[in-house]
Amino acid sequence: xxxxxxxxxxxxxxxxxxxxxxxxxxxxxxxxxxxxxxxxxxxxxxxxxxxxxxxxxxxxxxxxxxxxxxxxxxxxxxxxxxxxxxxxxxxxxxxxxxxxxxxxxxxxxxxxxxxxxxxxxxxxxxxxxxxxxxxxxxxxxxxxxxxxxxxxxxxxxxxxxxxxxxxxxxxxxxxxxxxxxxxxxxxxxxxxxxxxxxxxxxxxxxxxxxxxxxxxxxxxxxxxxxxxxxxxxxxxxxxxxxxxxxxxxxxxxxxxxxxxxxxxxxxxxxxxxxxxxxxxxxxxxxxxxxxxxxxxxxxxxxxxxxxxxxxxxxxxxxxxxxxxxxxxxxxxxxxxxxxxxxxxxxxxxxxxxxxxxxxxxxxxxxxxxxxxx
Numbered sequence: 037x038x039x040x041x042x043x044x045x046x047x048x049x050x051x052x053x054x055x056x057x058x059x060x061x062x063x064x065x066x067x068x069x070x071x072x073x074x075x076x077x078x079x080x081x082x083x084x085x086x087x088x089x090x091x092x093x094x095x096x097x098x099x100x101x102x103x104x105x106x107x108x109x110x111x112x113x114x115x116x117x118x119x120x121x122x123x124x125x126x127x128x129x130x131x132x133x134x135x136x137x138x139x140x141x142x143x144x145x146x147x148x149x150x151x152x153x154x155x156x157x158x159x160x161x162x163x164x165x166x167x168x169x170x171x172x173x174x175x176x177x178x179x180x181x182x183x184x185x186x187x188x189x190x191x192x193x194x195x196x197x198x199x200x201x202x203x204x205x206x207x208x209x210x211x212x213x214x215x216x217x218x219x220x221x222x223x224x225x226x227x228x229x230x231x232x233x234x235x236x237x238x239x240x241x242x243x244x245x246x247x248x249x250x251x252x253x254x255x256x257x258x259x260x261x262x263x264x265x266x267x268x269x270x271x272x273x274x275x276x277x278x279x280x281x282x283x284x285x286x287x288x289x290x291x292x293x294x295x296x297x298x299x300x301x302x303x304x305x306x307x308x309x310x311x312x313x314x315x316x317x318x319x320x321x322x323x324x325x326x327x328x329x330x331x332x333x334x335x336x337x338x339x340x341x342x343x344x345x346x347x348x349x350x351x352x353x354x355x356x357x358x359x360x361x362x363x364x365x366x367x368x369x370x371x372x373x374x375x376x377x378x379x380x381x382x383x384x385x386x387x388x389x390x391x392x393x394x395x396x397x398x399x400x401x402x403x404x405x406x407x408x409x
Contacts, residue, residue, distance in 0.1 A: 053384070060180075060377035061172040063145075065091065067374040078171035081142045083159045090142035092166070093158070096135060102160050103132035116141070116160060135160040142166065148179060173374070180378035184364050185352070197352050199379075202360040209274045209356060210338040216278030217285055217334040218327050224281045225289030226315050230301060240290070247283045255347060262348065269350040274341075278334065285330045292326035293319060328397040332390070339387050357383045 059067045062076035081090045101122035105115050108128045115129075122132060140163055144156040185197035227233075228240045262273045296319060304314045320327070345359040355363065361379060365371050 056377055056384075057381055060176055060374060060381045061174065062176075062374055063173060064372055064374045067377065075170050076172055077168050079142070080167045080169075081140075081159070081161050081165055083142070083144060083157045088157075089145045090166070091145050093141040093143055096137055096139050096141065096160065098137050100135050100160070101129075101132050102135055103129035106130050114158065136162070138163065140166055176374055176378040177382065180372075180375035181382065183372065183375050184360055184379050197355070197360075199360075201353060202355055202357045205271060205354060206339060206356040206358075209271055210335050212275040213278040213338045214331045214334050216275065216280075217282070218331055220279050220281040221285040221289055221330060222320065222323070222327065223315070225286045226293055226319060228286065229290045229293035230314075230319070231311060243283050243286055245283075247287075251343065259347060268348055269354065271349075271354060273348040274338070274344055274356075285333070288330060289323070289326055292323055296322055325397055328394060332394055335390070336387055 058075065062073075066073055066076055079090050079092055080087055082088075083090070099119060101117045101119055103115060103117065103122065105111050105113055105128055108125070111128075116135075117129075119134070122129060126132075139160050141158065141160050143158040146154055146156050181199040184199050184202070224243075228236060228243075258273070259268070262268055265272075267273050267276075300318050300322075301314050304318050309317070340358060341356075342358040342362065345356045346362070349355055349359060352360075352363070361376070361383060364379065365376055
């Protein structure tokens with residue numbers, strides 16, 4: 037029963053991610069189809085004597101006639117007419133043939149590079165002439181990453197930004213933020229845990245109280261500070277604050293430091309070590325689990341953060357991945373949802389892989405925080 041409940045609870049988180057991945061491998065009409073299909077499929081039919089991949093347009097509700105128009109407004113095109121329309125204009129048609137009710141209108145599927153300049157072929161075929169097989173659209177991924185930055189202006193050459201620019205910005209914010217988080221919070225937490233000074237507990241209580249202040253309350257004053265510093269439109273507001281500590285990480289590290297035996301610090305003092313030596317050579321080497329946990333927490337937060345980049349960044353060249361995804365979704369002309377799913381999968385995958393590699397250290401750092409001995 038316990039395992040069944042755990043599996044059911046995990047499905048709440050796994051199923052949306054699995055659906056995201058599967059949708060990223062579908063063509064757009066199947067990604068948005070209702071009722072949805074589980075696996076991406078490809079349909080094949082014969083048009084003009086060639087077996088090609090096609091789109092299923094619709095099923096004919098009644099019999100009709102397919103022919104090539106050689107005169108009139110539709111000259112040079114294939115047309116679908118009712119039997120009465122075909123009988124009324126026999127001289128304007130060529131290669132006419134009857135199609136029955138329940139037959140399927142299919143259209144040639146063109147590659148992305150051909151769709152703008154080529155008119156797709158179409159025909160009406162019986163249902164048994166259409167074959168279907170599972171086909172994963174792996175080309176959605178390079179196409180999505182190419183579309184994420186938008187197209188460059190054909191006159192100025194400006195506007196298009198590579199996916200790798202967004203990835204570089206995100207990694208820069210994450211890595212510098214992790215460095216600042218580990219250094220600043222470890223120093224402050226050690227001061228609260230091991231150094232005795234007047235008012236220490238009161239200052240620690242005030243520090244914990246800041247956990248109750250939500251970020252939206254601080255947005256306006258912080259924006260004013262960063263504007264006066266000339267940092268708006270740069271990545272500095274996203275990683276510099278990490279070098280000034282955060283209440284949660286200070287609390288997490290302090291509780292871990294309290295679990296390290298005091299005798300180790302006393303032995304170092306007897307050997308002539310000062311507080312910095314004890315901190316650097318005794319406490320930190322024993323605190324790798326909690327340091328890794330804090331680093332992973334901040335990396336995940338910075339990677340997924342949308343509000344701060346949305347508030348401080350003004351140019352596409354400085355966008356992080358989360359902001360680039362939102363900009364792509366809200367672009368003019370609508371969004372290619374299968375490309376958005378593919379780009380989202382690429383964005384999520386690195387942190388999923390990071391967690392699986394670091395989960396042992398991460399869980400150890402959380403589980404041992406606050407324990408003694």
